[in-house]
Structure formats: C-alpha cells, structure tokens
Amino acid sequence: MRKNGPLALFFHALFVVFMLAPLVIVCVVAFTPEGYLSLPTRGPSLRWFKAIFAYPEFLRAFYASLWLAALSSTLAILLSVPAALAIARYRFPGREAITALFMSPLMVPHVVLGIAFLRFFSQIGISGTFTGLVLSHVIVIMPFALRLVLAASYGIDRRIEHAAISLGADTITAFRRVTLPLILPGVVSGWLLAAINSFDEVTMTVFIASPATVTLPVRMFLYIQDNIDPLIAAVSACLIALTAGLLLALDRLYGLDRLFVGSGKG
C-alpha cells in the first residue's frame, strides 16, 4: 500500500485541528483568571475550578449521573445477556422482530423518547423520579449493551457447554462456570459503553429530569441556556479530562478499534 502524500497529511492535520479545537478551547478558557470569557493571557489560574465547589448542584448532578449510569447499565446488561444468548443460539419465530425492537432506541430520536417517557411517567405517577430516569436510560442504552454481548455470544462453541452438562453440571452451573466466562469480555465492554452513553445522555433526560434528579449534562445544558461563563468551561474541562483518562484506560485494556469498529458485525 502507498504512503500518505503531503497533501493527505495536510488534510489530516486540518482534520485533527478541527476535531480537537473545541475541546482545547474549553480547557484553555477554563484557566482564565478574569471574571469573563477570555484566554488566560495573564497566566493560568485555578479560580474557576475552585468556584465549582461553591456550586454544589454541579457536584450533586455529577453523583446523580454516576449512579444513574452504573445502575441503568447494570440493568441493561442483566436483560441483554439472556436475550443475546437466545438470539445467537436459537431460530425462533419473531427473532428478527425482537432484535429490531431491542435495537430500535438507536433509530427513534431521543427527543421523541423523552416526550414519550414524560407523557407515560406523568400518567403512571413516577414523573421526575430517579426510578423513571433509570427505566428510561435502560431503554436507550440497551442497544449498546446487547450489540456487544451478542457479538461475544456468536463466537462461543456450544459443545463446551454440552460437555459440562454431560459431565453432570446443571444448567446454572454450566452458565456460571462455562458460558459466562466465555462472553465476559463482551459483557464488560457492553456495560462500559452503555454506562458512558447513559452518563452523556442529555436530549431525552432533559425532558424527564426534575430539579431533584437532574443529571450533569442536563445541569450543564440548562446553565448554558442562561449564560456562558468561565465556570461552565471549568466544569466541561473536568469532564473532558475525566473522559480522556477513561479513554486511555479503555484503549489499554481492550483496544478502541475492537470496541467501536469490529463490534457491529455479529
């Protein structure tokens, strides 16, 4: 294969600048010592990072988002594992339709889901509760969890399981000691991808979060709607730093191409 020419590398450099510029500018502005949006020309200051602690609602929203992500992705995985095993192993009537249904939250706009949940939750009386948030997040992150568990489930040799059962293991033991360890990489990366998507979700959540259950992205969105100042840049910079750390860890542990590129094909 030929190497990239200078023109290609120039295009690539422009692309990298384009991708990183908005993230870099947020991090730079966050260090401004001034009381308004500006580049830190007088040297960096931690003033606005300290100011975050004067706004406990950001911290509260952060913890709410963490809890929500952990809880909803765990529930999504618990639903995904048996469903993925059934879809990967059996040919049964409605199999295609059921798979399409589980993947449908990818296709339905999150605005529409937000509206549907707002209407539904206010009818059944759980509007604005944390329970409602968890249930709605399970739905929107389910496709991510299912896709990765499914990809792992297609790959396993059922004869290993049959061997375990013929040697006297019951179904539960065979699942726990044989099947689960085999699909574990898919389960873990599915859980992670689901948790990240739950943590970042804003469009649907903005409809159903109440002031008591507001998540971090929604809190930030509502803040930006009122005004844009260095404080929100500092909050975003923390989020970017957190994501960058997580990304590097993920890349070391799994390899990003495996998580994002090779995973779609079951």
Next chain:
Amino acid sequence: MSLAVSERNAPFWLTGPALLVFLGLVIIPLGMTVLLSFYDWGQYKGIVPDFTLKNWREIATDSYFFEIFLRTFRIAILVTLASVLIGVPEAYILNRMSPGWRSAFLLVVIGPLLVSVVARTLGWALLLGSTGLVNQGLMALGLIATPLEFMFTETGVVIALTHVLTPFMILSVWASLQRLDPQIENAAMSLGAGWWTIWTRVILPQIVPGILSGGIIVFALAASAFASPAIIGGRRLKVAATLAYDEFLNTLNWPLGAAVATLLLVALVAIIVGSNRLIERRYAQVFE
C-alpha cells in the same frame, strides 16, 4: 424429551424479561404519544382527551412549522454532505497509516464521541462567538473586516453538528475500507491508472455502501439533534427537536408537541427504512 421441550421454550424465557420491558417502556409510551397528538388543548383547560385533528391541521397549514421542518432537513443534508467530504478522505488516510499512528489518531476520532455533546458544543460557542477565536483569527489575517455571524445561524449549527457526527461517518467508511484488498489498488497502479482513476474506478465503488450507511446514520442523528441546535441556534433558530421541547416545557401545549414529535419520528423512520431498502437492493452483491 423434556430437554426438547425446554429447548423449544428457552428463547421465550430468555428474551421474555427484555421483551416485557420494551413493550411496557417503548411501545406503550410511543403509542400514548401518537394518541396525545390527537388530543385537544387550551391555555386554561389544559389537555382534553377528545379526538381532534386540530394539531395536525395546524402543522399542515401553518407555514411556521413547514419552515422549521424544512430548516431541520436542510441542516441535516448539509451536515451529511460535510461529513462525507471530511470523513471519507480521512478514513482513507487513517487506513493507510502505520498501526501505531493509526491507533493514536483513532483516539482523536473516537474521543470526542465520548465527551458529552454539551461540552463539545460549548467549545464551538466559544470558538464561533463574535469575539471568538475563529473571528479574531480571520480578522487578524485580514480576510474579513467585521466579525462573521456564526452564533444563532444555520452555518454555526452545521459546523457544530458536523464536528459531532463526522466520527460516525469515519467509522462506517473505515469498516468497509478494511474489507478492501490493498492488492487491487496496486494492480490498478501497475496497469497504469492515475490516482484519480484509482479513486473513482476502484476504491469509491467498493466503499459506497459504507458511505451510504454512514450517511443514513449522520442524517438521522442530525435531523433529530437537540443540544447543539439549542445552544448554537438559540431560541431564534428553531429546529424540529427544539420546537417540540419548547411546546412541551415552555408553552406546555403537549398535544401539539406530541404531533411535532410524531411527525419527526415518522419522517425519519420512512427515510431510514426507505434508503436502507434502496441500498440493499442496489448493492446486494457488495454486502455479501
């Protein structure tokens, strides 16, 4: 015998829990939303469950709604085109890099996907403001005399959404590039083809399915995007998603908001399913 019976029922027991959750939390709420769009609403009487076509008639006849939907799809088409122009060459360049560089730059492509869209759009708001870095840079270079208007314009929304969605195009094109045999390119070159011929006659035809399926993803996400148009477009420049948000949470006219949401959903599903059919029929041999 008993094993055969349990084997036959197994898929239903295994998918049962997820199926119940999805029936209860997807089918029923969506059905209720469609139903809600046929309800009556008044400033003082609130939502009245009487069947009426009032909301749908309002959307069909008021040019205000037509304009917003037109703008939504215009933005989505522009973002899709931009993501093709940026994403296809970039995927090709990435694919030709050595594995070490490639995985480093893969972080640049995928990393932004994992950062909250609110933080990314904030970055564009900082860059594109009238005193932002882009305008200051262009003025310092003497290219413009007065700051360009990006905030609260469609251009600004298109730029921010292109940034948010181009990674999906790259991942999709890259997946089809990986199925490409590099020897074919060499064969074309040894037979005397120039790079333009190689691109248009050899590479492009093979990655068109990847471009099209990436295009569908980008288009659907752009047409239903909420946070970026809300922050960059503000209240003045509404798209379908921010319109539905305003009807629900500011005007409190839920039935009208539900009608807007239903129309967006139906339009998008029709476009996605329709173009998927088209692609599969046209490129059936490439997919196999």
